[in-house]
Structure formats: structure tokens, C-alpha cells
Amino acid sequence: MLQVENPYKRIFDSHSHYDDPRFDEDRDELLSSMLSDGTVEYILHAGTNLESGAFGIEYAERFPQFYTSVGFHPESIDEVPDGYIERLGELISKSQKVVAIGEIGLDYHYDGYDRERQLSLFEDQLILANSHSLPVIVHSREATADTLELLKRHRPQGVVHCFSGSYETAQEIISLGMYIGFTGVLTFKNAKKALHALEAVPLDRLLLETDCPYMAPDGYRGKRCDSRMIYRIAQVASEHYRITPQELIDRTNENARRLFSIG
Numbered sequence: 001m002l003q004v005e006n007p008y009k010r011i012f013d014s015h016s017h018y019d020d021p022r023f024d025e026d027r028d029e030l031l032s033s034m035l036s037d038g039t040v041e042y043i044l045h046a047g048t049n050l051e052s053g054a055f056g057i058e059y060a061e062r063f064p065q066f067y068t069s070v071g072f073h074p075e076s077i078d079e080v081p082d083g084y085i086e087r088l089g090e091l092i093s094k095s096q097k098v099v100a101i102g103e104i105g106l107d108y109h110y111d112g113y114d115r116e117r118q119l120s121l122f123e124d125q126l127i128l129a130n131s132h133s134l135p136v137i138v139h140s141r142e143a144t145a146d147t148l149e150l151l152k153r154h155r156p157q158g159v160v161h162c163f164s165g166s167y168e169t170a171q172e173i174i175s176l177g178m179y180i181g182f183t184g185v186l187t188f189k190n191a192k193k194a195l196h197a198l199e200a201v202p203l204d205r206l207l208l209e210t211d212c213p214y215m216a217p218d219g220y221r222g223k224r225c226d227s228r229m230i231y232r233i234a235q236v237a238s239e240h241y242r243i244t245p246q247e248l249i250d251r252t253n254e255n256a257r258r259l260f261s262i263g
């Protein structure tokens, strides 16, 4: 297991993908050790399709501090079966530890995913979330205007994750009553835009996340990311809020528990 010098406790990783094959060789060992020594208190798995949602439920049954969302990521558009809203409904009713619908949203970075279908998939899942009173975990890449329009139309509770937008976009999301999640991107050398956007985010609307195994923060670039590395994001963000990294970790832990009704 990779050595990670995290001096802090009670991390809440609000966005992870522990079903990724990069965790196949040591997934259970890694989760057990992180969740038992106090460094990581909670992990939220972001579902991307039915299989991934089922994985999240299985791991939520095995680890008390592991929670999950279920939903279809815009890149999973080719795997969406007929009656998918009913199928997601079945997953929701399977476990009390399904605490969100996600990750859902729009990704216009690649041309291969039909935009009209993405829009209807996103909208259907926003309606599903509201009908179950569950928050959403929103993925938005190069699709800010359409994302904001749908969020304004349906006004879900939730978080826009892996935020990479502008200060003004962050302000709009906050004004909708939503939260904003930041990843290791905040620690990168070219993080100027993300750091500026952070200024629009009040401390009670901030979430920390890894999006692991992707987005390893500075100091671990090129390595497989895991939830312990959130401390690097906390170190950078806490300077902006003029508090200690541990205080920032505690506040974002509270925020995530409030949003996802945990604990």
C-alpha cells in the first residue's frame, strides 16, 4: 500500500470510484485500513451505471462508514437499459445507504455522447431524485449553461462535483442552495481558476472529494489516488478560509453529513 503522510483525522471523501479496476489488487485491505485508523471517517461511492450502483450497495453493507449513490453517468449513456428509472428505484429501495442520485449530468467534452440523450437522461434522474427527496451528485464538463438551466428548472438538493468552473458559475450554484465539491485539482500548479472559484464558496457549502482513482493531488501526481490524499486539498483550501486543515476537514465532514443525511 502506498505511504501517505496524512496527519489529520475524520476525512469525509464525498466522491470516489472504488469499483475501478485499479483497486482490484488491494481494495478491501485499503478500505479496511483507512476506515479503521480514524484518518478517513466516511467514504461516498459515486455510481456510474447499474453495476457500479450494485457495487456501492455491496460495499455499503460490508463497511459501516461506506455510503453510495446510484445513477447513470453521462458517459454510461450506451449502457442505459429500457426502464432505467425503475431499475434505479429498485436499487434505492434495496439499501438505506443509498444517499444520493449520481453521478449524473452532462459531458460535452467528447463528441461520442449524444447531447439530446444526455439532457433527457439528466433530467429524468433529477426528477427521480426529487421524487425520493434525495440529493444529486452532478458532473458537468464543458456544459455549464445547460447544466445550470436544468438545475434551475428542477431545483434539486445536491453538489456539483469536481468543480472546475468560474467564480460566477460557483456563485450561481451557491445561490441555488447547492454545495460545491473540489478535488486535487485545487492543489495543481495551474489551479488559479479553481482557487478563484473557491472565493465564491462559503465554508458551509464546501465539500472535499478525491474522484479517486483519478485526480491525485500535488505531491502524488501520477499515483493512484485514494481518500487519504484529501489532506492535501484541505491544506490548500484551509489557507483561503484562514483556518487549520483539521478545522476544514471537520467542517466539510459536517457539510457532507448534512447534505447526505448521514450520522
Ligand SMILES: [Zn+2]
Pocket (backbone or CB within 6 Å): 015, 016, 017, 046, 103, 211
Ligand atoms: Zn466521479
